[in-house]
Amino acid sequence: MEQVRIGVIGLGMGFSHAKSLAAGRIAGARLSAVCDFNPAKQEIAKETLPSDVRIFSDVDAMMASGEVDAVIIATPHYGHPQEAIQALNRGLHVLIEKPAGVYTKQVREMNNAAAASGKVFSIMYNQRCNPLYKKLRELIADGELGEIRRMNWIVTNWYRSQSYYDSGGWRATWSGEGGGVLINQSPHQLDLWQWTTGMMPKRIRAFCAFGKYRNIEVEDDVTAYAEYENGATAVFITTTGEAPGTNRFEVTGDRGKIVIENGNLTFWRLRVPEPEFNRQYTGGFGEPECWKCDVPIVGDNPQHNGIIQNFTDAILHGTPLIAPGEEGIHGLTLSNAMHLSTWTDNWVDLPLDEDLYYNLLQERIAASTGEKTVREIGPVDMSKTFGTY
Structure with a gap:
């Protein structure tokens, strides 16, 4: 060919x-x-x-x-x-x-x-073509950040008006779209969250608000907390109802902290890893020496x-x-877990109960007032x- x-x-x-x-x-x-x-x-x-x-x-x-x-x-x-x-x-x-x-x-x-x-x-x-996130992934994979301890992503710059949702009967409905900000606006961040760090949580507790800011069926405001096998934690916050919004991804490891915000990648790098400093330091108050590095980003974003x-x-x-394409299931697992945690008002362990999620989703599809698309396999x-x- x-x-x-x-x-x-x-x-x-x-x-x-x-x-x-x-x-x-x-x-x-x-x-x-x-x-x-x-x-x-x-x-x-x-x-x-x-x-x-x-x-x-x-x-x-x-x-x-x-x-x-x-x-x-x-x-x-x-x-x-x-x-x-x-x-x-x-x-x-x-x-x-x-x-x-x-x-x-x-x-x-x-x-x-x-x-x-x-x-x-x-x-x-x-x-994934964005050189900012490619560089973050590279730094983490190369061990520059050390063992990951904490992740925080605030992505609230997805502002959508009521007229946006009213532009199509399938939008923001369980029957037509299958979700809100998690399924429409934030899939890229849910993918990048696990792709750049190479980590999936062991369990998630989430709080989704449905129709909080707009007259819609699905979630338009989400706060989620995740825990990992190595003890790391993460917070993910997203909404379509705030202005002005923020997009800030912060990843902390035992060798420092990386922040992506406003098109820049900043690495606060510790001179020695925090656990090593903690073992050796005897001065009471004090903390590791830290260098602020504005990491140059090379390449365009096609x-x-x-x-x-x-x-x-x-x-x-x-x-x-x-x-x-097979990797699309990872970010979707995160959004499904956030829905399921809210619906059951409980923690959700990963891998999640796919049958339970499917059945609870079908209940919402059946009660939906939106235009129908595809309901089942x-x-x-x-x-x-x-x-x-």
Whole structure:
């Protein structure tokens, strides 16, 4: 294969991916088809995209057309696993938008299908391309921070007005979206939290407020506390109802502290590790010598195009994936655990009880007033899952 023919499913968020491919911004790939159930979006695609791009209203027809080698799935959340499984079973490579799905039980089936297919499977975790978080991951993996003791992430700069939620009947509903700030706005941070540190918690206690600031069914304010096997702890705070917001990620280890905020990475590095200082110091009041280092960040952030290029390179040349699709389950596990902790008013141990989460989610879907998308694993009418993302 000299060039990957890519089809884009869902022309809400997916339309920007289609335009990048059509403009030749992805080396070794071309846009060969798009698919959306909405006739208005089909018309926009016809007017905007090159004339040789085929436009489909039925996803199965597009996958069976022989026009595509790979697909980008950019539909509402519930549809991601089903559409990915369908594509993988047809022998197509798959890149899904975040999140991987709504509940881990569903995503695990997708991961199993991907493993059995032998095809390239990736997820649109474009923030893994951000040199700030790449550098943080590198410093932690190289042992520069020592053993991690504490993580704090305040990400409250996701402000969304009521008019945003009112723009689509599926938004911020259990039946249409499957969650709120944790499933829509914060999946990148939930991924980066565990990807940069290389750690998943052993248990989580969370407090989600549902419709606290807006007239919605799902969570718009979350505070979560996590504990780890090595004794480390973490606090994760996010909301869509505060202005101005903050985005500050702080990771403390026994060799210092790293903070990412306002596009900068600052490393407060201890001259000697804290445990060593504590063993040797006899002066009473005192603390380890600390150097403030403003770490230079080299490289640009190719964002979504970086993931699509990497996906293409993996198909053509076997290049390792930046964001393997199977890893989407990790961040989703964190959000599912936060929901479950709130619903049960208790700690949630990881791995979480996937059946309990699924059953409690179904109760909320049944009571939801939102537009319905996909409710459960199994055969679905794929045309009903295409909407404005």
